[in-house]
Amino acid sequence: MIKIGTTLTLEQRNKEDEVTRFKCRIVEHQGHTLYIDYPINVQSGRTDVFPKGTTFEAFYVGEQEAVFHFSTEIKGRKKANLPMLLLHFDEKKMKKIQRREYVRVDANIDIALEDQGMEIPSFSTLTSDISGGGVAVNLKDGIKVKPGTTFKTVLVLRTGPTEYHYIYATTEAIRTQQKKDHRTATLSMKFTDIDEKDRQKIIQYCFETQLKNRRQTNR
Structure with a gap:
């Protein structure tokens, strides 16, 4: 089960097949929705503009160093003390892609x-x-x-x-x-x-x- 505070790595691929990676944290989890803080571009260290419907491939490290993957898209925004984006999340479609027993x-x-x-x-x-x-x-x-x-x-x-x-x-x-x-x-x-x-x-x-x-x- 995905936990509050987990770091997500979001990948976005453009038409030239180049991958841009972002990092964010899960702030809330309600049903099929993950509330995340604004993703930071790993290379530039800045946030980008993410319209509703933007799609990503998401990865995170879970318990016992297992890596999980799921496809997602932005469902909207939430204004609060901490501005958040809403990601679609279907736990049934999440895949465990490998076990990370201290990979070197x-x-x-x-x-x-x-x-x-x-x-x-x-x-x-x-x-x-x-x-x-x-x-x-x-x-x-x-x-x-x-x-x-x-x-x-x-x-x-x-x-x-x-x-x-x-x-x-x-x-x-x-x-x-x-x-x-x-x-x-x-x-x-x-x-x-x-x-x-x-x-x-x-x-x-x-x-x-x-x-x-x-x-x-x-x-």
Whole structure:
């Protein structure tokens, strides 16, 4: 069942088969109608004009990291303290398109690490991939990490064109893998302590990144 506060990703395809993506949140749900805040264009960070009858393909991440899809259209507007759009919603026609058990995506995200055992100097680097379960980071020359080492971790997750969300977590080193050039290495880590709201933001980020990559591949 779809919940209030859920983030929707809306896709709109033009005549040239180009896809524009928007993000919004569900504010109310009554029968076959979803009340959403005004969708924000993911690329520009701005709202657009949406006439009645505008159609979208909608996606969202539900419970247990499952991704759902349904077709929808704008039924009207509602004036309140928060201006809202009304979307048609038929739960019977909603499809579960995949189970997202911490799907991992390639991503270069700023990350800062502080060894809780104070054996390794604190350092900042970039991730090479990320999932709801953990991250892999690029190790700088001379940094060696033993499996089981725990870090206070700060991730800077981009959530919009000019919006960033700071995620504070504890991670544990799993293994280090040497890259093919034999000069750099990748450290795989798992989250051992993370706010579930922050984990959901990471899962949403992975979902949107995968969706974007899939659309580009299918062009």
